[in-house]
Amino acid sequence: xxxxxxxxxxxxxxxxxxxxxxxxxxxxxxxxxxxxxxxxxxxxxxxxxxxxxxxxxxxxxxxxxxxxxxxxxxxxxxxxxxxxxxxxxxxxxxxxxxxxxxxxxxxxxxxxxxxxxxxxxxxxxxxxxxxxxxxxxxxxxxxxxxxxxxxxxxxxxxxxxxxxxxxxxxxxxxxxxxxxxxxxxxxxxxxxxxxxxxxxxxxxxxxxxxxxxxxxxxxxxxxxxxxxxxxxxxxxxxxxxxxxxxxxxxxxxxxxxxxxxxxxxxxxxxxxxxxxxxxxxxxxxxxxxxxxxxxxxxxxxxxxxxxxxxxxxxxxxxxxxxxxxxxxxxxxxxxxxxxxxxxxxxxxxxxxxxxxxxxxxxxxxxxxxxxxxxxxxxxxxxxxxxxxxxxxxxxxxxxxxxxxxxxxxx
Numbered sequence: 107x108x109x110x111x112x113x114x115x116x117x118x119x120x121x122x123x124x125x126x127x128x129x130x131x132x133x134x135x136x137x138x139x140x141x142x143x144x145x146x147x148x149x150x151x152x153x154x155x156x157x158x159x160x161x162x163x164x165x166x167x168x169x170x171x172x173x174x175x176x177x178x179x180x181x182x183x184x185x186x187x188x189x190x191x192x193x194x195x196x197x198x199x200x201x202x203x204x205x206x207x208x209x210x211x212x213x214x215x216x217x218x219x220x221x222x223x224x225x226x227x228x229x230x231x232x233x234x235x236x237x238x239x240x241x242x243x244x245x246x247x248x249x250x251x252x253x254x255x256x257x258x259x260x261x262x263x264x265x266x267x268x269x270x271x272x273x274x275x276x277x278x279x280x281x282x283x284x285x286x287x288x289x290x291x292x293x294x295x296x297x298x299x300x301x302x303x304x305x306x307x308x309x310x311x312x313x314x315x316x317x318x319x320x321x322x323x324x325x326x327x328x329x330x331x332x333x334x335x336x337x338x339x340x341x342x343x344x345x346x347x348x349x350x351x352x353x354x355x356x357x358x359x360x361x362x363x364x365x366x367x368x369x370x371x372x373x374x375x376x377x378x379x380x381x382x383x384x385x386x387x388x389x390x391x392x393x394x395x396x397x398x399x400x401x402x403x404x405x406x407x408x409x410x411x412x413x414x415x416x417x418x419x420x421x422x423x424x425x426x427x428x429x430x431x432x433x434x435x436x437x438x439x440x441x442x443x444x445x446x447x448x449x450x451x452x453x454x455x456x457x458x459x460x461x462x463x464x465x466x467x468x469x470x471x472x473x474x475x476x477x478x479x480x481x482x483x484x485x486x487x488x489x490x491x492x493x494x495x496x497x498x499x500x501x502x503x504x505x506x507x508x509x510x511x512x513x514x515x516x
Contacts, residue, residue: 107273111284115248115277116146118290118353120154123246124201125349128155131200135162137207143250147203156201166212166381173216173224181220182227192235199243199345206247209254210441213381221380222410229415229483237471240460244349247444249276258441279354279433279445294350301338304358307516308336311506313499315366316424320492322372323388328424329366331478333464336360344467356433356448359425361458364480365394367421371453375439375446375489377404383441384408387488389455395419396455412455417482422458427451429493429512443487450491451509456482 120126132151136144148159173181256268263271277283281293318326338358340350370390377384384404389396389412396419401408412419427434427450434449458479460466466474475481497509507515 107270107277108284111277111282112143113146113150114288114290115280115282116143117150117153118280118282118294119147119203119205119246119248120150122291122294123248123350123353124151124203124244125347126151126154126156126201126244127347129157130155131198132156132159132203133162133195133200134159134203134205135164136205137252138163138165139252140205140207140250144205147205151201151203166208170213170216170381173213173221178220178223181224184228184231189231189235192232195243196235196238199239201243201349202245204245204247206249206442206444207252207255208381209252210258210378210383211381212254216381218380218382218407218410222414225483226414233483240471241344241466244343244347244351246349246351246353248280248353249442249444251276255442259438275436275438275440276445278436279448298339298350301340301358304514305336305338308358308360308499308508311499311501313501313506315500316508317498317500318369318371318490318495319498320372320490320495322374322492323370324372324490324492324495326369326371326391327367328362328421330360331363331463333477334360334363334462335464337459337462341461342467352444352448354433354445354448356427356431357425357452358427359423359459359462361462361479362421362424363394363478364417364420364422364458364475366478367391367394371488371490373488373490374450374492376441377486377488378441378443378446379404379407379411379486382407384488391421394421411484411486414456414484415482417480418456418484420455420480420482421453422456422480422482422485423452423454423487425452425454425487426497426509426514427491428509428514429491429495434491446489447487450489451495451497452487452489452491454485454487456480456484456486 151159251269251272256272260268282290315329340348372388387401390398396412460474463474493512495512499506499508
């Protein structure tokens with residue numbers, strides 16, 4: 107891919123995704139084999155006035171070795187230096203930029219139970235720091251191809267061809283091209299304007315609950331939070347800084363009332379979770395909790411995911427995306443949730459979003475949870491969109507179509 111195009115993408119991530127402010131620290135999370143692109147993003151952050159840029163490097167094969175050879179006690183320990191880094195984040199509120207490129211099968215064979223126990227042990231220590239960062243800093247997730255990921259998406263191509271093809275798909279999804287007239291920053295401004303219009307219509311309806319129906323077996327109802335609202339595109343920190351947390355994004359979303367959901371949801375795309383795949387699965391809810399589920403592949407992983415904690419069996423998000431969306435129209439299965447969730451309506455098990463509560467900037471985490479925002483150590487999206495999916499909103503018993511046959515009703 108041309109370096110001029112990659113620079114354009116790097117600037118989009120720094121300016122529109124994270125919206126780095128002058129004098130603000132930046133932390134970039136990136137795989138070691140993506141050092142060239144990380145360098146481009148780092149330079150763009152400095153051009154915007156970053157105080158410093160720190161890169162946290164990762165490498166999937168090393169992660170896999172750590173889980174294989176380290177004891178559970180070691181994996182479950184948060185070292186003092188690690189906690190000090192978390193503490194510093196709550197004092198400086200840095201931008202966080204996550205550049206994903208991992209192999210969807212990269213952690214296959216890892217001891218799932220060991221991984222879960224380690225995360226459950228460290229979560230009580232790290233949670234207060236993540237809570238302290240809530241809505242107080244910018245963060246964004248973007249992607250670049252790796253050879254393993256590209257070959258997974260395009261198995262019939264040679265490595266370099268597959269990487270180039272995946273680059274083309276990623277850049278198209280974030281509105282970046284090599285056309286000299288292309289201005290992705292202006293494109294994202296228009297994109298966010300459309301999100302606002304859709305969200306305003308949904309919020310004006312003040313629905314009590316929504317239902318989902320599809321011939322594949324989805325038959326589901328979720329109650330909404332009376333003090334809640336729908337969001338889409340970018341969002342604001344409590345300091346008033348606007349940023350776009352996901353690049354790409356095509357969703358309008360809200361957090362439903364925790365513990366108030368009934369019925370069955372059938373997944374329509376594979377789910378990549380912790381470097382492994384879950385395929386052809388469904389989940390049934392009673393009294394707001396997942397009580398029954400099955401999968402053709404990855405059932406044990408699904409079991410572990412839903413059992414992570416009390417909130418992991420409840421829903422934290424409902425997201426609306428029409429079948430006629432740019433990512434879905436590519437016909438590509440990315441095996442990466444950042445993209446596949448934006449090709450289809452989806453829901454998420456686990457944590458909800460405080461910014462889906464009216465006046466959330468003046469409310470604490472505890473107040474948002476008391477109103478109905480789900481709390482969990484996980485937030486895992488899975489796709490339920492289908493060409494015949496119908497979603498209906500209800501207010502005082504009156505039905506209003508939201509989606510008809512996979513598309514916006516209005």
